[in-house]
Amino acid sequence: MALIQTFIALLGDSAVLRSKEDLAGHVTDWRGRYQGQAQCVVFPSTTAQVAEVVKLCHAAQVPVVAQGGNTSLCEGAIPRTDLPETVVINLGRMRQVRAVDPANNSMVVDAGCVLQTVQETARSHGRLYPVSLGAEGSCQIGGNIATNAGGTGVLRYGNTRENVLGLEVVLPDGRIWEGLYGLRKNNTGFDLKHLFIGSEGSLGIITGATLKLHPLPTARAMAWLAVESPQAAIDMLARFQSRCSASLSAFEMLNDVQLNIVLNHVADRRAPLSPSYPWHVLVELTDTCDEALLAAALEETLSAAAEEGMLLDAAIATNGKQQADWWEVRHSVSEGNKKAGIGINTDPAVPLSAIPAFISQATAAAHRIVPGAPIIIVAHLGDGNVHFIPQMQFAQWQALSPAEQDQLSRRVKQAVNEVACALAGTFSAEHGIGQVLTDEMALFKPAVELDLMHAIKRAIDPQQRFNPGRLLPPAP
Amino acid sequence: MALIQTFIALLGDSAVLRSKEDLAGHVTDWRGRYQGQAQCVVFPSTTAQVAEVVKLCHAAQVPVVAQGGNTSLCEGAIPRTDLPETVVINLGRMRQVRAVDPANNSMVVDAGCVLQTVQETARSHGRLYPVSLGAEGSCQIGGNIATNAGGTGVLRYGNTRENVLGLEVVLPDGRIWEGLYGLRKNNTGFDLKHLFIGSEGSLGIITGATLKLHPLPTARAMAWLAVESPQAAIDMLARFQSRCSASLSAFEMLNDVQLNIVLNHVADRRAPLSPSYPWHVLVELTDTCDEALLAAALEETLSAAAEEGMLLDAAIATNGKQQADWWEVRHSVSEGNKKAGIGINTDPAVPLSAIPAFISQATAAAHRIVPGAPIIIVAHLGDGNVHFIPQMQFAQWQALSPAEQDQLSRRVKQAVNEVACALAGTFSAEHGIGQVLTDEMALFKPAVELDLMHAIKRAIDPQQRFNPGRLLPPAP
Structure with a gap:
């Protein structure tokens, strides 16, 4: 409780949610499938405040989960059930567009800016911020960056990663890395921004970003x-x-x-x-x-x-x-898939040349588990990203216990992902890992690659308190 | 000597250079400004051989320098003078194009492929590999990647970094990271390739790469x-x-x-x-x-x-x-600048909006040290990358002692780079750090950023034996 009082003194009472009702929307993922626990959700308004909060959490040795618009499809932005002492840091009050530089085709924004605000601000300066996805009216740019969001603009403009020039990040010990470079070329050491992009809150909290803008198509x-x-x-x-x-x-x-x-x-x-x-x-x-x-x-x-x-x-x-x-x-x-039945969603990508083989082999693999199930396919084909979705009827699904549903869903997904990986593909093209795909990380990633990731995690978050249990499987 | 005998047994006699004459071309940088020392230069032909050599070096606790075409402008690919036990691993015998996948717009190559070979192979499949630079007839793709080479194609296609889909890397302990992904989207943990791209041999030896190809302009x-x-x-x-x-x-x-x-x-x-x-x-x-x-x-x-x-x-x-x-x-x-006088070369980049201020302020700063010197300017303007080159006459230069030349050159460069950094720019846009700009790293990089880089270096190369003293300034 001492920690919460310190937060209130620092941020003001309204910036520290702690009642069960107030927490509800911040501890449950947006699909309503997982319910976590936290001692509080704090809403800092500045990078300095984020740093102060993190320093206090560091001293108190409590876990920290960064949260943007809470639109993760992988339960990556909510606290865990088994760590009720967790502090959730929501970036929603940091929503200033700090600067727009049309001549440099760049803009600097707070992490809490909603994606749509970023798009509209760019457009009002005759420029395009090209990342576009279903949740753009509520997802935040910080979350987009932390998960390297994809969407429908990737073929032409790349993922979020390709549209970030610089970052400002609060590290697990509360120090601030001021890396808001706005440069197309900068060969001065390891390119750290790429480590934080897609790290899902496990290495630091992104508080600001310099974004790359493009000519506005007419x-x-x-x-x-x-x-x-x-x-x-x-x-x-x-x-x-x-x-x-x-x-x-x-x-x-x-x-x-x-x-x-x-x-x-x-x-x-x-x-x-x-x-x-x-x-x-x-x-x-x-x-x-x-x-x-x-x-x-x-x-x-x-x-x-x-x-x-x-x-x-x-x-x-x-x-x-x-x-x-x-x-x-x-x-x-x-919307259609939700109304038509229960879709077992997957998010693989394979080299484009392997897409026909992937679709036929994955169909066979899924049908070995759910014979005859309709296969829904919707693909960002130019990116090799095939959402391959075996569909169950509502009645079929409801005949199963929750445990059986979970088990069936996992079996189908792993069978599909196994096909993708055998074809030199990946089991998560754009949705990320969160806590729903850590098993796949252990199953499909080379041991050396996981070792490297764990070594980096230990180097930057030695106490392992930033978004624990997400992104990486347990260290061997 | 035991180490050299083991190398000979492993690679064959012709793949282990050790006489002073044979070493000469591999211990001197191509501008002829620095002369290092090594116990031998080895030429492995396969990734497994590279891994074996590295394991032996690891066990023997000797420094390792990876070398491609030796065209670094920053003395980054040659051994140091003060570490004569260094083993240089030259990738020049690894020059197979392993696979071309036109449908996926990708190709897999050995690190020792010459850039021009890569370009020509892509073209023969109706595709473009867009990185293009002066040394393309002799520089190797592994070196391009290790230094994130720029060049004249950056405005349209990005740096080398933006044209690499996957990597195969031998780590400092001799393990192989098999990361030759050929995917446009892959959100499965930290994106490790970006850590090795631009790391100048300090974290691992790149032995293979999956490159991104583009439609061939007509x-x-x-x-x-x-x-x-x-x-x-x-x-x-x-x-x-x-x-x-x-x-x-x-x-x-x-x-x-x-x-x-x-x-x-x-x-x-x-x-x-x-x-x-x-x-x-x-x-x-x-x-x-x-x-x-x-x-x-x-x-x-x-x-x-x-x-x-x-x-x-x-x-x-x-x-x-x-x-x-x-x-x-x-x-x-x-060629012209070399014949016309002594150019004090710099390689800064600034946001495009700051280019006019950079040029006028850098001119003033340079003229405070070398009054009235002609200022040569050649810029990749679309990238914000301005090669700003105060020029000395041959006679002026020869009147100085080598120590005075060195000191003057450093003072001018630092004055120019200080202007760039004050305008939110960088002191190395495309040439990298090598051993000639480590002072600038210490001077201009935020302490937190350097700390992060050192933490990563310790995590991946704990014995600090891969290209020691390059890229990073000494740890504090």
Whole structure:
């Protein structure tokens, strides 16, 4: 209790939540699957306050969990059940845009800025911050960075990692690393920002960041394709890459199962092409040139492919409304899947050349456990990232005990991930590890790689108190 | 000597150099400024052999220096004078292209592959490996990665760091980290490759890499501009970025001093515009589209700028020969500067918005030490990377003792770097640290950042035997 009183003296009463009711939203993950415990949730307003809080926690030897918008899909931003002394540090009051430098194509922001605020601020300066994902209205940039968030802009602009120039980080002992560099080139020692990006709060608390901005695209063209197979989609991707280069901004693939779920379960969604085709692709080009040039490149590429018999069918969006509607179809997959049944979600990536093999082998592996289950597939194809989702009917699922559900889900996921890893892929492309995939870390990562990670963890957080039990499996 | 005999038994006699004559080329840096010592230089042919050699060195407690093409500008790839027991491991016999995967836009190579081989192999598969620099005919990809090499492709494609997907590394204890991932997305723990990229042999020996390939551009357009000031060049850069986006592939700035040196000292170089203009810019657009589109974008941007009075003059290259000739002018700066006098080279970067202030303040700072010295400026402007080079006449220089030369050179460099750092810049944009800038590391880097680097070094190389005394200043 002494610690809480010190926090109140430091931050003010309203910045230290401690009642069960006040804590509730901060100790439960947003899918409502895990309920942790904490002695309090504090809301510092400045980097100095974060550092003070961390120093106090360090002295008191209590665990620390950093929290942004709490939108982790891996239960990575909430405290554990078995460590009730944990202090949660929520960055939500640190939401200033500190500076925008259009000439340098960069901006400096507090970690608690909501992603959408970052996007809008960039746009108001005629620039693009390109990371875009479903939770952008509530997720915070600090959390995006701590998890190296992916999303739909990766093909053209890279992951969050590729869009961060510098960081400000509070270390586990409360010292502040002032690394807010805004440079494209800086070869002065180990590039520490890359260690903190994607470290999920296990090495430090990101309190500020210098972000990379891009020219704002002014033109867009979009097509919806139907193809025979994943291989045909990959062949089309190669066509678009060699013809349209960097203006290719999205190449998203859905199978018929996924498309029909959206059409049947989400209101007002219409398919651009017949949903009886087996595989569908949304292609988008964006650039700063004349829109007619993009349209011409799109038409030329599609005509050539159609002549060679690479396409079953294709449609080109004729206006902005139609473009938006087609993106709505793509963005409705989560809603549709939730209504249609119980999806056993996975997030693997494989080299693009291995995608057809992955899909057929993973289907066989899943069907050995859940024979005949429909397989939902929605892929950021250009990134090799295939969300492969065996689907259970509600009745099937409810017939199982919670323990059986958990066990079945784990078995299916591990079977799918095993296929991905055997094809030189990964079991977590964009969602991260949190506490739900630490078993996979132990199973699939080379021992030397885990040893290196543990050595780094010990070097930077020797007391192992930052987000304990997350990201890394237990040390051997 | 027992160690050398073991190496011979392991690698064969021809793979273990030990005579003074044989060592010479491997213990002297390519500028001939530093002469180190080593007990031998070994040439393993496989990763397993590298690992064996490192294990033996580890057991014998001798220092290890990894060496590629030995083209470091910072004396980073040669052994020290004061550690004659050092073993140099040269990667030059590991030069296989292990695999090319065009569908995945990736290739796997041995560390000893020469950069030009990598570029040509990619091109033969219709792909681009975009890192390009002066030493590309002899530098090795492993060295490029260990130093995060920059060059002229950074504006469009990023540094070497941005073009590496995975690594294979032999650690200081001889274990092999097999991290040859070929994925665009992989959020499974700390991203270790970024720790080894740019670590200059201080954490491990890179033996293989998975590289990122790009669509091969098929069209090019180029202009040469004369502008009033660096600010005018930056304004033009912003115009090109917002109009041409990713097709802007080079934006290189020279001042009149630099241009005139090339014209006067390198045979057959002709200026596209009058060398009496104060600032010159080479702009290049490349893409996969129709060449006429690039030409149109270039002309449109230049016409608008000319009407607004942003340009003193401009010329557009009319054919490939002229484009090549103009690049030759740019690429002749090192040769010209070497013939024209003694250049005190620096390699800072600053945020683009700070470039005008940097140039004026650095000029003043340099002139306080060497009054009236001509200032050569050649900048990768789009990257904020300004090679700012106060020039001494040969006679002036030769009047100084070697100690005085060294001292003067250090004073000038530190004065320039101090200006860069005060403007939120860096003292080494692309050349790295080696052993020539460790003082600057101690001077300009935040203490917390150095502490973190030392902690990581201790965690991965606890005996501090990998490239000792390079990259990091002595631990406090």
